[in-house]
Amino acid sequence: MRHVDPATGTCPAPVPETERVLLGHGSGGRLSAELIGQVLVPALGAAAPGGPLEDAAVVRVGESDLALSTDAYVVDPLFFPGGDIGSMAVHGTVNDLAMRAAMPVALTVAYVVEEGLPLAVLRSVAESAGAAAAAAGVPIVTGDTKVVGRGAADQLFVITAGLGRRLPGAAPSVAAARPGDAVLLSGPIGAHGVTVLSTREGLGFEADLVTDSRPLHRLVAAMVAAGGDAVHALRDPTRGGLASALNEIAAASGVGVEIDERVLPVPEPVRAACEMLGLDPAYVANEGCLVAFVAEDRADEVLAAMRARPEGDQAVRIGTACTDGPVVVRTPVGSRRVLDVLLGEQLPRIC
């Protein structure tokens, strides 16, 4: 790797494309994992987190198990059917905390604003973030706002951080799935990514589509109340979709996964849009569902608790964890195909 001149921040020789950040490095796929695992985390040195990469970190303070999370949102466009960058930022951070069985205690929000953005747009996004936080029952306690010149940012980026407090009785981790676990999915997949893409490109599908963006912490609380420590692993399949979430859990836990494609809930408008666009719904980003690995003997109770909540009323069991091997899908005709991690970007700027 080239040396950066610390006085100027420049590299002394031309930098080839292979040593530059690509759009795919933000995709949630293999390039993202390489950037995080080979560059960003090792660079932190002694300050780096130990253990697997989770949606939120758990920090013990006094007698409390707290969770801490952050997300940067760069979605384009800022507004889309069913949501916007403000509500999505709140839901995303609440959900990252929830994936560690933590209920949100406080959020922060930072804005990076391009000079010239209409104040009405900023106000509308802030109102949406405030309404989403109020609906989730969590205050936004502090924030920061920076403005950069025209052309130095694309309208508005929103960065949230969240503090949560872990529920007693469960400690789900991406690394805690076990062979034999039931794999539960809380609701239909694919709506968010296709909605944003269609709105951005004016494809027309957005008339029938709406993002699934919503908070999942109450769903998780119901699951933990029903299943306790049988709730082994939780992940909200955002960037990279369900396929990436399953692969992350499988890799971190050292298990294989077999999914039944026939029961995968894909709404008809999402299926139609994906077919037209050549997308696999299993790789499309979601913002309002979760995948859970639950001990087999408690799976029915947890599934029933999920279905009793509006966020989980279409919850289904989609498969089972096995001792090892890749994430595979059993197709309707009985064949099996590997659901691998994508290399790079299927849909940029989707969250």
Next chain:
Amino acid sequence: MRHVDPATGTCPAPVPETERVLLGHGSGGRLSAELIGQVLVPALGAAAPGGPLEDAAVVRVGESDLALSTDAYVVDPLFFPGGDIGSMAVHGTVNDLAMRAAMPVALTVAYVVEEGLPLAVLRSVAESAGAAAAAAGVPIVTGDTKVVGRGAADQLFVITAGLGRRLPGAAPSVAAARPGDAVLLSGPIGAHGVTVLSTREGLGFEADLVTDSRPLHRLVAAMVAAGGDAVHALRDPTRGGLASALNEIAAASGVGVEIDERVLPVPEPVRAACEMLGLDPAYVANEGCLVAFVAEDRADEVLAAMRARPEGDQAVRIGTACTDGPVVVRTPVGSRRVLDVLLGEQLPRIC
């Protein structure tokens, strides 16, 4: 205010400049205060924080008083004498926690990266953030990375959030200064802003200048150990400089302030650069000093404790809080001038 079409995020009619975000809205001056106080905080509705705007919010969880803070960094250039966007982001968030007498427990870091940024630059920034966190004794527990296309961001923005735990015995707040308090300053002012400006513009002053960016939590711990609850208010004078920090405390606490210009520590290279550039050092951003309002009868002890630390070895008493009135400076010739809040931007992209 115009209505935003939520489906498109656009305003139906041309938006005049007076209803757009200006660079000055990110300055830390009066425009910033108006944006926060009249747009962003009211927009949050029921989710908005109560009380004055502090460097960090205090949140009670169980038996612990925690502090939570976030900062977005958009400094240009990314690297400058004595620091870079990575170390600065860590120091800034540690310092925001420290201003509430909270010691850092965990940090998060999010990157918004422009496609094409050399990986060496990102690695160098991450290494610097890691080294700064390790030196401050705080882990970076989680993060997020988003990549946007070329031209959709200017190289790299870094957004940090911090969780802290409050020291027992002190509860400094921007609203807790009292008439009669001694006003203490921990070190020289003006170096950071002038260093960044000179590096960006290639003015040549940077050969003699270095940012003061550094963590201040150990200094605050020493002050609290010496002064306890006599440490009424703390602020690190970043954007908008010492003048803005004094005005913020004065306004939130309902006190006036009188400062003696003769004792204000301004390093000679900073003074020379400011004279050439037409800048007032009292408005130039700092990243490694703090201003404290301390009860008169404990001020000498606190000042001695500050001077015993390397970050505070040039600490001085610069003035006194009075019952009301503006922030005024007594000049060397005995006259008084008001140190008002700037309207907008003195130096953009300085932090």
